[in-house]
Amino acid sequence: MKQYTVAILGATGAVGTQMIQCLEEQNFPVGELRLLASARSAGKKVAFAGGEVTIQEARPEAFAGCDIVLGAVEDDLARELLPKAVEAGAIVVDNSHAFRLDPDVPLVVPEINGEDVAWHHGIISNPNCATIIGLVPTWPLHKIAGVTRMVVSTYQAASGAGAPGMADLEAEIAAMGKGEPLPAPRTFAAQLASNLIPQIGGFDPEGYTSEEMKLQNEGRKIMHLPELRVNCTCVRVPVLRSHSESITLEFERDITLDEARAALEAAPGVKLVDDRAAASAHDRFPMPIDTSDQDLIWVGRLRRDISNPHAARGITFWCCGDQIRKGAATNAVQIAKLLTE
Numbered sequence: 001m002k003q004y005t006v007a008i009l010g011a012t013g014a015v016g017t018q019m020i021q022c023l024e025e026q027n028f029p030v031g032e033l034r035l036l037a038s039a040r041s042a043g044k045k046v047a048f049a050g051g052e053v054t055i056q057e058a059r060p061e062a063f064a065g066c067d068i069v070l071g072a073v074e075d076d077l078a079r080e081l082l083p084k085a086v087e088a089g090a091i092v093v094d095n096s097h098a099f100r101l102d103p104d105v106p107l108v109v110p111e112i113n114g115e116d117v118a119w120h121h122g123i124i125s126n127p128n129c130a131t132i133i134g135l136v137p138t139w140p141l142h143k144i145a146g147v148t149r150m151v152v153s154t155y156q157a158a159s160g161a162g163a164p165g166m167a168d169l170e171a172e173i174a175a176m177g178k179g180e181p182l183p184a185p186r187t188f189a190a191q192l193a194s195n196l197i198p199q200i201g202g203f204d205p206e207g208y209t210s211e212e213m214k215l216q217n218e219g220r221k222i223m224h225l226p227e228l229r230v231n232c233t234c235v236r237v238p239v240l241r242s243h244s245e246s247i248t249l250e251f252e253r254d255i256t257l258d259e260a261r262a263a264l265e266a267a268p269g270v271k272l273v274d275d276r277a278a279a280s281a282h283d284r285f286p287m288p289i290d291t292s293d294q295d296l297i298w299v300g301r302l303r304r305d306i307s308n309p310h311a312a313r314g315i316t317f318w319c320c321g322d323q324i325r326k327g328a329a330t331n332a333v334q335i336a337k338l339l340t341e
């Protein structure tokens, strides 16, 4: 079996660290692993496959001889460095927003449009985390009845803002526990502990945030539905890990709840947790505390949209998924595996 030289750009961050674990879990055929980060991290050692890999400073020379580069850095750095990886002959799977809407770049969720990897020109983008988590359960319902409109509210974990976001929430919770004054917010616009922040990204002239528009624009590209109508509100919540979403779908054809339930039960990447009679809340519906550090999108609270005048064409549900895993690292390694097949 061919072994691949794989580099992770941003290997010390929330997503990069998870990618290292996902490569091992998904038995990715790694011949050599190169871990790249800032000069601050160079020289640190990280365990991988029973050995140790030393972090190198990310420079274009580090891509020489790489087959696959997994990108896990912010947009500016991705734009600067990843084209150099392509020039060096690697195929890039990138987690940043930098290339997602470029018409030459496939935007892929393997459960939905894995076949799109075939037309890449060196870069394949991994979608926004809330987009992946919302679309994985929407897709099997779309295949039955044709989704035309989505109304979504997201409840996004602190770690969606990377390792610093997680550290900030932990520091706030620790200070509250000790009765000390809270540290000044660094990653978020305001204190997050005991609070909700209804802004992720900058506002556009209509009043939507950049994160909210990703669900529409990326969703259209991934599902090949250029007319899909999406209205989204994104909220940062004081949860360490795992995003949650309330989703209402409108369809062009009738769909029964039984059909929807059966489609979700059979869908790859989805776990249905929807038992109103269950004794424990953990078995009644998905909660982020239960969906952290695993790869499936859990779906529950499946019901009719009673506000839809065509009752048979509206469905509402709730879903939760680990955005560092399926929303980022797991999805990226799944894409890389498609490239090896």
Ligand SMILES: NC(=O)c1ccc[n+]([C@@H]2O[C@H](COP(=O)([O-])OP(=O)(O)OC[C@H]3O[C@@H](n4cnc5c(N)ncnc54)[C@H](OP(=O)(O)O)[C@@H]3O)[C@@H](O)[C@H]2O)c1
Pocket: 009, 010, 011, 012, 013, 014, 015, 016, 036, 037, 038, 039, 040, 041, 042, 058, 071, 072, 073, 074, 075, 077, 095, 096, 097, 128, 129, 159, 160, 161, 162, 163, 164, 323, 324, 327, 328
């Ligand atoms: N967190 C999520 O849930 C999530 C989900 C989906 C997509 N994403 C996207 O994935 C990307 C990474 O996010 P993250 O959450 O993992 O961020 P993060 O935890 O803040 O990690 C950032 C990484 O970038 C590296 N870096 C920073 N400056 C650098 C430089 N000058 N040269 C080389 N490396 C540098 C850091 O290395 P040092 O440790 O050395 O500073 C670190 O490895 C972002 O584009 C983000 O939007 C994140």
